[in-house]
Amino acid sequence: MRRAVIVTGLLVVGLSSGAFAQAPAPAGQPFKAGDPLKTTPNVKVFGSFRFSESLSYDADRDLIVSVNAGMAQELVPNDGYVSLVNPDGSAHTLKWIGATRNGLTLNHPLGSDIANGMLYVVDIDTVRWFDMKTGEPKGNVQVPGVIRFNDLEVAADGTIYATQTGTADATSWKVYKITPQGQSSAIITGAPLNRPNGIAFDLKGNLVVVNIGNNEVLTFSPDGKLVTTENAVDGGNDGIVVTADGTKYVSSVVQGTVSRIRPGQKAEIVASGIPSAASMAYDSKRNRLLIPMNDWNAIAIVDLNAK
Secondary structure (H helix, E strand, O other), X not given: OOOEEEEEEOOOXXXXXXXXXXXXXXXXXXXXXXXXXXXXOOOOOXXXXXXXEEEEEEOOOOEEEEEEOOOOOOOOOOOOEEEEEOOOOEEEEEEEEOOOOOXXXXXXXXXXXXXXXXXXXXXXXXEEEEEOOOOOEEEEXXXXXXXXXXXXXXXXXXXXXXXXXXOOOHHHOEEEEEOOOOOEEEEEEOXXXXXXXXXXXXXXXXXXXXXXXXOEEEEEOOOOOEEEEEEOOOOXXXXXXXXXXXXXXXXXXXXXXXXXXXXXXXXXXXXXXXXXXXXOEEEOOOOEEEEEOEOOOEEEEEEOOOO
């Protein structure tokens, strides 16, 4: 079955001569969020992404939240930012978080989740959260020993579950639990994880984890015990969405496909041809998947209603 895919993106055409050094934040300057664009009705702006690795859907404001890593750390430290995107893919706020660096540290953010009125993001070895109304930083927790977090999911009580994709060494494949008090522990290490990436909750509050290293879709209890193993069509997976009827959608960052796994059924491909399909979100108002495309500096919108 074919699905309509809309891609919107930004072509980065150049940098000023001073682009490779972030100025330090002025002492005592308050945090300020960016302002929405105020164009005339005949103008639509598309883009605003620089390595968008994860998207979240803000149902309250009906906006797509794009978390962007920005420039590589060795070129420009602390260059991450967050854009707000309208449902049609046009830009709402080019830099909502990151309009200035006043009071802001956001180095290389990857996975994101909206929970409890906050936008949570993983940023190398740190989880940060921001007020969804104002964009203001509200807290962070650094986890000792983490190589690099990849994705996260946040429970209603504030418990954070985060994946570490790791290296070829199986002992580096981990799922971490961080309590609301900031205590952290690895609750899953090694197989059946295989370069774990995306993580989400199922309808029972279990953890669903997808691997880059194979096509397995693993469901664990909150304390890390394996409950069930399913298989996407392709391996190399990154994003995972679980909808209200229990259907799982899995995006392959390697193959550029999206698998659908209905409860009790085998996986099927519902979208393809999406380069670097990364950590996706679900637009519940329109029944659409929202997929960032990493260094393609674009996002894809998959209409699940299309025939």
